[in-house]
Structure formats: structure tokens, C-alpha cells
Amino acid sequence: MSSSKPLRRIVIDDAVPHAETLFGDLGECTLLPGRAIDAEAVKEADALIVRSRTQVNASLLAGSRVRFVGSTVVGLDHVDQPWLRQAGIHFFSAQGCNSVAVAEYVIFALLDWAHRHGTTLRGRTLGIIGVGHVGREVLKRAEALGLRCLLNDPPRAEREADFPHTPLETLLPQVDLLTVHTPLITTGTHPTHHLLNAERLARVPPQTLIINAARGGIIDETAWLEHPGDKVVDCWENEPQINAALLSAAQLATPHIAGHSLDAKLRGGVMASNALRRFLGLPVLEADVVDGCLPPAPPPLRAPAACQGEALLHWAVQQAYDFYQDDAQLRQPNIEETHAHFEYYRRHYPPRREWAAWQVAQIAQEDGRKRLCALDFSTY
Ligand SMILES: NC(=O)C1=CN([C@@H]2O[C@H](COP(=O)(O)OP(=O)(O)OC[C@H]3O[C@@H](n4cnc5c(N)ncnc54)[C@H](O)[C@@H]3O)[C@@H](O)[C@H]2O)C=CC1
Numbered sequence: 001m002s003s004s005k006p007l008r009r010i011v012i013d014d015a016v017p018h019a020e021t022l023f024g025d026l027g028e029c030t031l032l033p034g035r036a037i038d039a040e041a042v043k044e045a046d047a048l049i050v051r052s053r054t055q056v057n058a059s060l061l062a063g064s065r066v067r068f069v070g071s072t073v074v075g076l077d078h079v080d081q082p083w084l085r086q087a088g089i090h091f092f093s094a095q096g097c098n099s100v101a102v103a104e105y106v107i108f109a110l111l112d113w114a115h116r117h118g119t120t121l122r123g124r125t126l127g128i129i130g131v132g133h134v135g136r137e138v139l140k141r142a143e144a145l146g147l148r149c150l151l152n153d154p155p156r157a158e159r160e161a162d163f164p165h166t167p168l169e170t171l172l173p174q175v176d177l178l179t180v181h182t183p184l185i186t187t188g189t190h191p192t193h194h195l196l197n198a199e200r201l202a203r204v205p206p207q208t209l210i211i212n213a214a215r216g217g218i219i220d221e222t223a224w225l226e227h228p229g230d231k232v233v234d235c236w237e238n239e240p241q242i243n244a245a246l247l248s249a250a251q252l253a254t255p256h257i258a259g260h261s262l263d264a265k266l267r268g269g270v271m272a273s274n275a276l277r278r279f280l281g282l283p284v285l286e287a288d289v290v291d292g293c294l295p296p297a298p299p300p301l302r303a304p305a306a307c308q309g310e311a312l313l314h315w316a317v318q319q320a321y322d323f324y325q326d327d328a329q330l331r332q333p334n335i336e337e338t339h340a341h342f343e344y345y346r347r348h349y350p351p352r353r354e355w356a357a358w359q360v361a362q363i364a365q366e367d368g369r370k371r372l373c374a375l376d377f378s379t380y
Pocket residue numbers: 074075076095096098099102129130131132133134135152153154155156181182183184185190191192195213214215234235256257258259260
């Protein structure tokens with residue numbers, strides 16, 4: 001170990017991309033699968049960098065030297081924050097790092113729904129439950145597509161006098177499309193465990209598409225199976241032992257990868273690295289170190305000239321990243337193989353760039369002359 005390194009050892013989830021580049025100058029890095037990070041692995045560590053698969057609590061850290069825990073993801077249900085506070089362990093979580101990635105997944109799911117039903121999204125009503133980092137990004141893109149959006153977020157409604165909150169009782173009967181973006185919360189004034197239960201699902205029109213890319217358990221899966229509308233499931237109860245009936249019923253089923261763009265994973269790692277640097281009183285990462293971690297921009301996509309509007313967008317987003325391949329990966333010959341493959345696929349997820357990295361070019365016919373147009377679909 002170099003004596004210039006301020007920490008002796010940092011244990012890092014091996015799904016954090018470019019971990020050595022982001023953390024290597026701070027201490028000796030030990031990379032392990034998130035589920036394999038246990039008390040023995042962190043005993044000699046000074047800092048711990050996790051994603052969502054490591055349970056961060058007294059059983060993991062009580063006997064260790066760890067003084068800093070950084071999470072490069074957003075969900076907090078795997079972290080016992082009250083215990084960390086009382087143990088004097090600094091905690092940082094990369095809030096917002098993957099909101100664009102999840103929003104792009106949701107927009108893909110909406111475009112897919114319209115395509116399968118031979119209809120358009122414009123003028124439809126979308127309900128967004130939980131309007132934080134992800135919900136806001138979904139809202140921006142949905143409004144750009146001409147959707148009417150109804151928002152539900154009681155904590156925001158309590159804090160912000162002008163927040164356009166619609167209570168669930170009023171929202172649910174009106175929606176053609178419904179997506180949840182709350183944390184999984186089991187206690188307190190606004191719990192979200194089984195927020196969409198049998199009683200509430202009964203108010204949702206039968207043809208409504210429902211999306212869960214937040215956490216398994218926010219929608220009661222048994223009750224959801226009784227609802228006849230289309231289903232998009234990225235987050236499941238009891239991952240990776242997911243519900244076989246829900247998998248069969250879902251039009252799009254993915255193994256908790258909505259937030260897994262390369263950009264989001266890198267953003268989360270950079271945010272955690274900079275938080276650790278601030279904790280140590282060191283300068284943050286130079287921009288060129290971060291830029292050097294991303295691959296070059298992909299070449300422009302050439303869209304078919306006849307493709308317009310939502311169909312063009314549906315085409316372009318499939319070229320940028322094809323979520324149907326994630327769905328295919330989950331549908332193994334039997335459910336035992338699906339369970340076994342779930343974590344493997346997430347850990348070996350194909351590189352996926354966010355839409356802002358792409359340009360779409362199209363030959364347009366104007367006055368009998370051909371012209372090459374550049375369409376920027378990063379606003380969706
Ligand atoms: N599938 C995936 O790959 C990913 C899933 N997630 C999940 O999505 C959740 C949301 O992410 P962010 O938007 O970044 O979090 P956030 O904390 O920025 O936003 C959550 C919003 O939900 C609201 N909320 C809390 N309780 C509610 C209730 N009972 N009813 C309605 N709204 C409520 C909050 O007031 C807040 O505005 C995360 O907690 C995580 O569990 C996040 C990123 C990736």
C-alpha cells in the first residue's frame with residue numbers, strides 16, 4: 001500500500017464501474033460481489049462502497065473499522081441509517097444518479113404499450129405516484145409526448161403549497177397508464193408497502209397499464225395478478241425468487257435493471273467517490289478522469305424516412321437500447337432457471353448509454369429534395 005493513500009482499505013461492490021479509477025488513489029481497493037460483502041470482508045476496511053445488494057447494518061459493520069459508507073445507488077431500504085448514525089459512521093447515498101435511466105425505461109414501456117395496442121400516447125392520462133428525482137424525469141418526458149399527467153405525492157403536498165397533488169382515490173379511476181416511483185417504506189405516516197393493494201387496484205380501469213420500476217412490494221403482487229391491464233415489472237417481491245405467475249402475465253418483465261445505464265452507474269460511483277473525498281478533506285475528482293471512463297459517443301442512428309412521431313421515437317429508443325432483450329433474458333425455460341439467471345444477468349448487464357448520448361439522423365423529403373435532419377431525442 002502506498003503511504004500517500006489516506007485510507008488503508010476500501011471494500012467496493014464489483015458492479016461499480018471503474019472502481020479502481022474512482023477510488024484507487026484513496027486506498028487499497030477490494031472488489032467483491034455485493035451479496036458476498038460480509039462482516040469478514042469488511043473487518044479490516046476503513047470505507048465501504050455498496051450498491052443495493054449489500055445489507056448495511058450492525059451485523060455487517062459492528063466489528064469493523066469502517067467510518068464511511070457510500071451507496072452508489074438510490075434506494076435506501078438496504079441501509080440501517082439510524083444504526084449508522086448512532087455508530088458514528090458517515091453515510092452518503094447517490095440520490096438522483098439514475099433518475100434519467102429509470103425515466104427512459106418508463107418512456108420505453110409507454111411507447112411499447114402504444115405500439116402493441118396500435119394507438120398513440122398523446123392525450124392519454126398517466127398517473128405518477130411518487131414525484132421525486134425519477135417521477136420528475138418521467139413527468140418532463142411524458143408531457144413532451146403530449147400525455148396528461150396526474151401526480152400523487154403526499155409528502156411533497158405537505159411541504160409544497162403549490163404541488164399539484166391528486167389523492168389516489170381521485171387519480172386511480174382516471175388513468176390509462178400508471179407508474180410508481182416511491183421508495184419502499186414500511187413505517188411512518190406515508191408507508192408504501194402494498195400502496196397499491198386489492199382495494200386500490202379495483203379502482204384502476206381494467207385496460208390500464210401499470211408499471212413497477214421502483215421496488216417490489218409497493219404493489220401487492222397477488223392483487224396485481226387480479227387486475228386485467230398490461231403489466232410492466234422491473235422490481236419484484238423476493239428478488240431473485242420472483243413470482244412465476246407475474247412473469248407470465250407481464251408484457252415487459254426485466255430483472256431490476258431500469259436504473260442500469262452505464263451513465264447512471266458511473267454517475268453513482270463518481271458521486272460516492274467525491275463524497276468520500278470531501279469526508280477526507282480532499283479535492284473532488286477532475287472532470288477529465290470522469291470523462292475518460294465513458295466510451296466515445298455512439299455513431300448517429302439513421303432512421304427510416306417514413307418513420308414519424310411516436311413510431312420514430314419507438315424505433316430510435318430500441319436502437320439505443322433494446323429492453324426486449326432484457327425481457328427475453330428473464331424468460332428462461334423454467335422458473336428455477338429464471339431465479340438462477342436473475343442476478344447473473346444484472347451483474348453482466350450489456351452496456352447501455354442514456355439517450356442524450358445518441359443522435360438520430362433521418363432523410364427528409366421536402367419539395368422533392370432530400371435533406372438529412374438531425375433529431376435530438378434526448379428531450380424525451
Ligand atoms: N428499478 C431501478 O433500477 C431503480 C429503482 N429506484 C427506486 O425508485 C425509488 C424512487 O427513486 P427517486 O425518485 O430517486 O427517489 P426520491 O426520494 O427522489 O423520490 C421519491 C418520492 O416519493 C415520494 N413518496 C414517499 N412516500 C410516498 C407515498 N406514500 N406516496 C406517494 N409518494 C411518496 C417522496 O415524497 C418523493 O418525492 C427509490 O427509492 C428506489 O427504490 C430508483 C432507482 C433505480
